[in-house]
Amino acid sequence: MWKYRSADAIPEAEFLEARKGEGRRSVAVERWYAVKAAPGAQRCPSIRIGQDRKGESIVERNLRNEGFEAFMPSYRIDVRHHRQGHWIERRFPIFVGYLFVNIGPHDYRAVEAVDGVSKILRYSKRYAERPMPFEFAQETVDRLRYIAWEQEQTFLVARARRQREEEIEQEQLRRGKPVNASSRRIRRAQFTDLGGCLASSLSSASLRAFITETLETLSDMAVRLD
Numbered sequence: 001m002w003k004y005r006s007a008d009a010i011p012e013a014e015f016l017e018a019r020k021g022e023g024r025r026s027v028a029v030e031r032w033y034a035v036k037a038a039p040g041a042q043r044c045p046s047i048r049i050g051q052d053r054k055g056e057s058i059v060e061r062n063l064r065n066e067g068f069e070a071f072m073p074s075y076r077i078d079v080r081h082h083r084q085g086h087w088i089e090r091r092f093p094i095f096v097g098y099l100f101v102n103i104g105p106h107d108y109r110a111v112e113a114v115d116g117v118s119k120i121l122r123y124s125k126r127y128a129e130r131p132m133p134f135e136f137a138q139e140t141v142d143r144l145r146y147i148a149w150e151q152e153q154t155f156l157v158a159r160a161r162r163q164r165e166e167e168i169e170q171e172q173l174r175r176g177k178p179v180n181a182s183s184r185r186i187r188r189a190q191f192t193d194l195g196g197c198l199a200s201s202l203s204s205a206s207l208r209a210f211i212t213e214t215l216e217t218l219s220d221m222a223v224r225l226d
Contacts, residue, residue, distance in 0.1 A: 015149065016146060
């Protein structure tokens with residue numbers, strides 16, 4: 001029997017343990033590097049709820065088509081169409097301007113040649129050394145996967161709650177009953193100053209700090225290259 005009442009209650013450690021080996025390729029070790037995306041390349045299509053479409057960004061799709069594994073931490077929200085009234089799903093990157101790729105040392109140039117990729121972020125230990133791509137630890141990517149997963153659960157719960165509230169409202173209207181304020185309540189996402197307007201529903205302050213620190217690392221490397 002499932003020991004947690006909701007997905008929100010699952011500890012991060014247990015989530016990471018459960019996904020061990022998930023999505024692994026034939027290589028022994030995953031090697032993740034940060035990519036700076038070209039302007040507009042992270043834009044994701046708006047999807048009408050109920051449509052069977054991929055929500056990939058331009059750069060994710062192009063990397064996938066070239067055989068590369070990409071990870072763009074993101075969150076989703078539902079917005080109502082301003083004229084037609086139906087709900088539309090929108091997806092946004094947590095790190096605006098950046099995503100991660102799982103590649104080997106011989107793939108650097110091939111990745112930078114992909115449409116939508118500006119460059120791989122590099123660093124140099126010494127002034128005389130040639131700048132080398134900065135490799136992110138697997139633990140960092142796993143924590144980002146957990147954060148993205150947590151945001152996904154929050155999004156799905158909020159959507160289910162809203163849809164149920166709308167069903168109740170329609171049922172009240174069919175019965176000729178007045179629609180009260182509680183039946184119109186739709187839980188709206190609250191936003192903070194975190195990169196990409198990340199929803200503030202992260203379960204702990206440490207995860208929020210982790211997102212901020214990672215964004216600062218990406219931004220610092222990008223500034224040095226510009």
